[in-house]
Amino acid sequence: RKEVEQDPGPFNVPEGATVAFNCTYSNSASQSFFWYRQDCRKEPKLLMSVYSSGNEDGRFTAQLNRASQYISLLIRDSKLSDSATYLCVVNRHTGTASKLTFGTGTRLQVTL
Amino acid sequence: NAGVMQNPRHLVRRRGQEARLRCSPVKGHSHVYWYRQLPEEGLKFMVYLQKENIIDESGMPKERFSAEFPKEGPSILRIQQVVRGDSAAYFCASSPNYGRREINTIYFGEGSWLTVV
Numbered sequence: 001r002k003e004v005e006q007d008p009g010p011f012n013v014p015e016g017a018t019v020a021f022n023c024t025y026s027n028s029a030s031q032s033f034f035w036y037r038q039d040c041r042k043e044p045k046l047l048m049s050v051y052s053s054g055n056e057d058g059r060f061t062a063q064l065n066r067a068s069q070y071i072s073l074l075i076r077d078s079k080l081s082d083s084a085t086y087l088c089v090v091n092r093h094t095g096t097a098s099k100l101t102f103g104t105g106t107r108l109q110v111t112l
Numbered sequence: 113n114a115g116v117m118q119n120p121r122h123l124v125r126r127r128g129q130e131a132r133l134r135c136s137p138v139k140g141h142s143h144v145y146w147y148r149q150l151p152e153e154g155l156k157f158m159v160y161l162q163k164e165n166i167i168d169e170s171g172m173p174k175e176r177f178s179a180e181f182p183k184e185g186p187s188i189l190r191i192q193q194v195v196r197g198d199s200a201a202y203f204c205a206s207s208p209n210y211g212r213r214e215i216n217t218i219y220f221g222e223g224s225w226l227t228v229v
Binding site: 041042043044045046087099100101102103104105 | 145147153154155156157160168201203205217218220221222223225
């Protein structure tokens with residue numbers, strides 16, 4: 001079983017739609033959680049951290065359920081510029097640094 | 113990209129040649145990570161280094177791959193006798209030396225794209 005699992009998509013949605021991505025992780029020792037965005041042939045960039053209390057950043061809302069080991073990302077009012085691959089990432093501290101484990105990503109295509 | 117510099121950005125090698133990828137971390141960062149992304153796949157952890165030390169190389173292939181982060185100069189990922197399956201994007205990331213309980217932020221470079229022909 002993969003340590004971080006995501007539906008690869010693609011999710012094709014019209015501009016203005018709301019879309020939700022889910023992710024599950026298998027290692028209960030994971031300590032922190034993130035969503036990254038990766039554009040084609042570019043490096044991954046941090047989109048937002050994910051907290052159990054839920055957190056929102058503009059049109060983006062992230063949620064963590066530790067009991068179910070489940071992470072979600074909701075994008076409201078999708079824009080063309082949201083088209084990218086969204087990577088679910090879990091983090092374990094080992095000593096004084098971190099080891100990030102990436103999901104394979106969910107591809108989003110927003111269309112006119 | 114928060115200052116992580118990778119070079120070369122694109123590298124073409126023939127089968128059997130050596131590839132050397134360089135990574136200069138954000139100034140002041142003492143931790144370097146290498147990740148590999150095969151076509152249509154996610155990023156896979158390869159190795160984590162601190163200055164002059166390999167801390168975790170659990171993701172490195174057992175043969176032909178090596179990494180270093182010397183006291184002076186960039187981190188180097190070296191692939192000897194490359195094969196077509198080594199064609200991938202190699203991302204370097206760095207982080208500061210945060211304490212254990214802090215959420216670490218890792219900054220990625222723009223990647224080095226290796227093509228083996």
